[in-house]
Amino acid sequence: MVLFTACNSQSTEEQIHNHLEEAVTLEEEFEKQQSEITDLELKEQEIYNQIIDLGMDDFETIKELSNQALEIIEQRKEKIGLEKDSIVSSKEEFNEIEALLDDIENQELKDITESMYEVMNNRYSAYEDLNGAYTESLKLEQELYELLQQEDLEQDRLTDQINSINKSYEQVLHSNEAFNNYTVEYNEFKKEFYETADIAVSFEE
Incomplete structure (x- = not known):
């Protein structure tokens, strides 16, 4: 009963605050994987550049480099999986605030929180699109190295594959831009929520 009372003594705003900050913590793995994925992309780009500088006289070297690239793609797949798990966990935690929305008494604060909730879920949807586009690009890259x-291998077949990869990365960039825009918008609503709820939180610039 003591624990139950202690839990209930928190205001609705404080409970929302807890869910928001826990969602941030759950995304730390996402941030970590993002950095490592970028490093792997650069390594793979270096290998690709080496391959295109070679002629078919160097076929054995091309095969060896292609195998190295395929190994990197497997590592990227693994990290993309960890990244997605992190976002899914964050979403589950964040969506706990839905049940608290009707308990907010201040109408201005309620409007801000509902907008914040909607934008964050748009962000999660944008991540789903981004993850799907990136996964498709990985599949096409894997086919290229195979x-x-x-x-x-005929030049036309190679050219078609490279064009498919370039097109898929246009979708990745588009989805990534949407995700980043929603992230910025969410952070603005979150700051507004804390200011209106009079909850002292320091923000990183």
């Missing part, structure tokens, strides 16, 4: 291991 093609490069065929000695009788």
